[in-house]
Structures are given as C-alpha cells and as structure tokens.
Amino acid sequence: MRCTIAAATAALFLSLPAAAEVTVSVHYLAVERELPPTLSNLDPRPERLGLDGAAVALDDNATTGRFMGQTYTLSETVVPLGDDVVEAARAALAETPLLVVDGPTEALLAIADLPEADGALIFNATEGDVALRGDACRANVLHTIPSTAMRTDALAQFLVKKRWDDLPLIAGAHPQDMAYASALERSLTKFGLSVGDRKDWVFDADMRRNASQEVPLFTQDLGDYDALLVADELGDFGRYILYNTWEARPIAGSEGLSAVTWAPVVEQWGAVQLQNRFEEAAGREMAPEDYGAWAAVRAIGEAVTRTNSADPAVLRDFLLSDGFELAGFKGRPLTFRAWNGQLRQPIPLVHPRALVALAPLEGFLHQRTELDTLGIDEPESTCTAFN
Incomplete structure (x- = not known):
C-alpha cells in the first residue's frame, strides 16, 4: 500500500507546478462527554477514539507533503469534564486556525462563535446533530461525519x-x-x-x-x-x-x-487498505469517529495540495468548490455541500459480520447527485450561514 500511495503521489506531483514550501498545523480538540451507564461493558470507548484517525490521515498527508514541500503537524487537547471548553479552544486557535473537533453540539457552537474563530476553519468530526447542518449551522464549520439524517x-x-x-x-x-x-x-x-x-x-x-x-x-x-x-x-x-x-x-x-459512517466489514473500494493501515497504527479497528477525523485531516491535505496554501479562507473556498474531491474508500469521490458544509458520502448498511448494501441505493435519483438523497437537501435546508 505504501508503494501504491508513493506512486500516486509522484504522479500527482509531476502534474502540478513547482510550489513554495508550506507548513500546515492542525489542532485536534476533544471534549469529553458525560455518558450514562449502559447494561453492557463489551464495547469500551478507546482512549484515542477519533484522534487515531486524525493521526493516520496526517501520515497520509505527509506522504504527499514530502513531494510537494509541505510539512504537516498535529497537536491535541483533551478537555476533561467540567473544564472550560472556550479557554481550551482559544489556546488552540492561538496556535492554528485549523481545528478538528470531537465534541457535542453546544461545545462546537461555543468554539465556532468565538471572536478568535472568525476566519478559522473548524471540522466537526464526530457530532451527527442535524441542527448543526440546519438552523444552528456556522459558516466556519464543515462536517466530515455524516448527519444522523x-x-x-x-x-x-x-x-x-x-x-x-x-x-x-x-x-x-x-x-x-x-x-x-x-x-x-x-x-x-x-x-x-x-x-x-x-x-x-x-x-x-x-x-x-x-x-x-x-x-x-x-x-x-x-x-x-x-x-x-x-x-x-x-x-x-x-x-x-x-x-x-x-x-x-x-x-x-x-x-x-x-x-453507519464506517465499519470493519467495509472492505471494497480499497477500504481494506485503510483498515489495515489503521489497525497497524492504532492496534484496533477503525470506528466511525476515527473515520470522521481521518476525513477531516485528509480533506485539509487535499486542499493544501491543490491550492498550495495553508490559509483557511483559501482552503474553505476550495473545499466548497466543484474542484474538490476526496478519495474516501467508499466507492465514489466525496465532496462538500456548498449550502451547509456537510461532506457528501455513501453510507454503508451493515451487520456485525458483513456489508449488506451501500446507500444511496439504485433507483433513488437526484438532479445533482444521488448522494444528495441522503440527509437534508438544499431546497429543504434551513442553513443560511453559507449563502
């Protein structure tokens, strides 16, 4: 797989003009949530849930970056229960305007509404709340995790x-x-x-x-x-x-x-390569939160490669444009919806032992892309921040 990535990266490099060196700093901000007790303890929450996905994506970005003169760094902050999310976000934004956030709706909104976040680019990697793509959408927040809808x-x-x-x-x-x-x-x-x-x-x-x-x-x-x-x-x-x-x-x-967003039983479209690389790096199977974080950091890397810039405004414009595509190991390129910042993506339908189907299913048509049959479509969207 490493050879395959290197060969593809070399081909990409040869197709692009010479570029100046770019340093890209990404901060992963995880906000601990209070979860009620459940009847079973068979599925403990991994300590680095989400962060492991971001780390694998950073390694992927670095592979391209070595050819392109781009350097990527990833720092992290975990906000314990009861601690000040806003202060942690301010400290992160003082380092970089590129944040990947694992946190509940209220934390995401508090971060996005900070004066320091004006002009920043924030990726929601784990929260599926439909409101974040609707009435509560923010122009500086893009969503790489699918919405619950x-x-x-x-x-x-x-x-x-x-x-x-x-x-x-x-x-x-x-x-x-x-x-x-x-x-x-x-x-x-x-x-x-x-x-x-x-x-x-x-x-x-x-x-x-x-x-x-x-x-x-x-x-x-x-x-x-x-x-x-x-x-x-x-x-x-x-x-x-x-x-x-x-x-x-x-x-x-x-x-x-x-x-689901992602599951170990997703093996087609080259997905097994991502699964194997993740397991080698993290020592466990890739979870939906890991995929959301991986997609966020990879989206940054793809935008940096194509624009040769680390400026969040330049990256945001490209990510929301028709020129952006992300190879997400789901059978078709992933793109962002320009009206609410949601990453379009197929949704696997699974049981614990196998993939059953991949939505959108055949016969569900759309004038733009069948991927827009999943979730809130533009005519029904209540998000106005992206207008």
Whole structure:
C-alpha cells in the first residue's frame, strides 16, 4: 500500500507546478462527554477514539507533503469534564486556525462563535446533530461525519427496497436515542413510509439475565410486522432485543441492520487498505469517529495540495468548490455541500459480520447527485450561514 500511495503521489506531483514550501498545523480538540451507564461493558470507548484517525490521515498527508514541500503537524487537547471548553479552544486557535473537533453540539457552537474563530476553519468530526447542518449551522464549520439524517435516510431507502412498511419502533430515553428516533420518523416519511407502534424502553433490570423472559413479553403486543426498528444510540439495550422478540422478525436501526459512517466489514473500494493501515497504527479497528477525523485531516491535505496554501479562507473556498474531491474508500469521490458544509458520502448498511448494501441505493435519483438523497437537501435546508 505504501508503494501504491508513493506512486500516486509522484504522479500527482509531476502534474502540478513547482510550489513554495508550506507548513500546515492542525489542532485536534476533544471534549469529553458525560455518558450514562449502559447494561453492557463489551464495547469500551478507546482512549484515542477519533484522534487515531486524525493521526493516520496526517501520515497520509505527509506522504504527499514530502513531494510537494509541505510539512504537516498535529497537536491535541483533551478537555476533561467540567473544564472550560472556550479557554481550551482559544489556546488552540492561538496556535492554528485549523481545528478538528470531537465534541457535542453546544461545545462546537461555543468554539465556532468565538471572536478568535472568525476566519478559522473548524471540522466537526464526530457530532451527527442535524441542527448543526440546519438552523444552528456556522459558516466556519464543515462536517466530515455524516448527519444522523443521512444515516436514517440510508436505512429508509433499504426498507423501501425490501418493501417493508409495517415498522414498529422501540426507542431509548436518552437524548441521543430520541434524536435518532426523530430522524428515523422523518426519513420514513420522506420515502413514503411511517413508524408503526412505538414503545419506549423503560427497563432498568439486568437484561443479561432477564432478556429471554422480558423482551418477548415487551414485544408481544406489537403483533405481526415486517421489521422492528430500534433507537439505541448508546448501545445500551438493543443487543438484547435481537432473537428475543415475540415474533421472529428482522431488527434494524441502532442494532441488527445498521446504517453507519464506517465499519470493519467495509472492505471494497480499497477500504481494506485503510483498515489495515489503521489497525497497524492504532492496534484496533477503525470506528466511525476515527473515520470522521481521518476525513477531516485528509480533506485539509487535499486542499493544501491543490491550492498550495495553508490559509483557511483559501482552503474553505476550495473545499466548497466543484474542484474538490476526496478519495474516501467508499466507492465514489466525496465532496462538500456548498449550502451547509456537510461532506457528501455513501453510507454503508451493515451487520456485525458483513456489508449488506451501500446507500444511496439504485433507483433513488437526484438532479445533482444521488448522494444528495441522503440527509437534508438544499431546497429543504434551513442553513443560511453559507449563502
């Protein structure tokens, strides 16, 4: 793979004019979130989640940079719970105007609205909140992680293709679960479907011991249906729904068949090369947050290569232009939506052992690109900061 990258980089270098040396400094800012306890501890959060993806991308950028006279550096700040996010962001912005942020909506908005961030370029690498691409969008923030709406639209397309239209929903009570459930309802409506009976997950018992007794009773009154949707973004209870429902039916949503940013089972389109390089560097599998951070740093690198500049205004203009494309190992080039800063990208539909499909699915057409069938399209966008 290294030889392949080097050969491609050499070809790119020969096609570009001679350029002056450019130094590019990127700061990764991670804001710790308070997460409620879950029923299982099988999926601990990696210590360098997201940051490992940024580090691999920096190495990719450096490969090109050696030919182009470009030097890349990556620094990091982790803001512990309760610490001042704004002060940490000010310190980072004093070093560089290029930030990659792993943080919740309120932290992203606080950073973007700083006077010091005027003219900066901030990448949202991990937060899928639809509002950040809508009413709460900021002109200095681009999004490399898909929105929750993009993921639920991908799942809705699959349900349409399967002609599954009787779709009850079990939703958790945490804000992330409720946001995902709302996005699911919007996506189903968008594609001519609707959520059937909805049940809220209210158990606090240990499902590791009681799932085979409690879940059948909990789902018995749902009757017959095509597939059961689960909104459990924290990974709390959904795993105990599978194979324990009263009716033996497919499970989709946060468990079972899931629409995700990235998964270890994505192996086509050269993805296995990225997976292998990441595992070699990080000692673990690549997670969606890692991919969002990787895409952010790689987007910076691609823009620097094409513009021979580290100026955030120059980079932003190029990233939002028709000239930008990012090879994202998802089967087609990735580009940014000029009306809200969202990175267009296919969405894998997976189960833990295999890739099932890649959305947008065949038959879902769009006048610009089928990728814009996923998420909030320009005519329905409420984002005005990019106008």
